Amino acid sequence: MHEDFNSLETGKPFTHCCTCDCLLSDASIHVINKSYVAHECIFELAMCMECREDMNSKLSEESRVAMFDFMHDRTDMKKRELELGSDAEPAAYLKSCITCGIDSTTLTNYSTGAMFSHQELQKGPFPILMCSTCEEQLAETISDETRNTWDKFIGEHFPGPPSEIKLPSGNKPLLL
Numbered sequence: 496m497h498e499d500f501n502s503l504e505t506g507k508p509f510t511h512c513c514t515c516d517c518l519l520s521d522a523s524i525h526v527i528n529k530s531y532v533a534h535e536c537i538f539e540l541a542m543c544m545e546c547r548e549d550m551n552s553k554l555s556e557e558s559r560v561a562m563f564d565f566m567h568d569r570t571d572m573k574k575r576e577l578e579l580g581s582d583a584e585p586a587a588y589l590k591s592c593i594t595c596g597i598d599s600t601t602l603t604n605y606s607t608g609a610m611f612s613h614q615e616l617q618k619g620p621f622p623i624l625m626c627s628t629c630e631e632q633l634a635e636t637i638s639d640e641t642r643n644t645w646d647k648f649i650g651e652h653f654p655g656p657p658s659e660i661k662l663p664s665g666n667k668p669l670l671l
């Protein structure tokens with residue numbers, strides 16, 4: 496299980512938003528998503544909150560609701576908050592899949608998401624980890640339109656071979 500949110504490329508914290516290229520140290524909040532296949536990071540992304548919200552606004556209302564429901568129905572946020580609060584070790588937040596609870600040390604394929612304020616990791620609901628099985632189920636809840644928006648976004652921002660990145664399911668990683 497990987498618990499760092501540095502850029503794989505530089506080994507250091509991400510510096511720029513992948514979409515608008517703003518300095519993340521200037522952005523009040525930014526998010527980082529990574530996807531692993533066979534323990535190897537196949538996809539990583541850092542995005543400022545403005546771009547993230549802009550991205551979200553392009554998704555269909557139906558998909559946004561479906562994604563929210565999927566997370567909400569399967570995650571006991573209250574229990575998580577009681578157990579972890581906002582001051583546990585980062586690894587503690589990633590020890591199991593957010594939606595099915597499977598022990599993450601048994602996983603080889605999964606995605607993680609984290610939220611930072613400037614360079615500081617924000618703890619609470621995030622950071623989170625989702626196993627590839629749940630991610631596939633989540634992908635099934637969203638509309639084709641949302642799927643296309645997201646695939647196009649990845650294609651535009653990660654040109655070249657990385658745009659062909661796919662999970663074993665054939666889908667591209669989702670934003671957690």
Ligand SMILES: [Zn+2]
Pocket residue numbers: 512513514515516517542543544545546547
């Ligand atoms: Zn941005």
Ligand SMILES: [Zn+2]
Pocket residue numbers: 592593594595596597625626627628629630
């Ligand atoms: Zn799961």
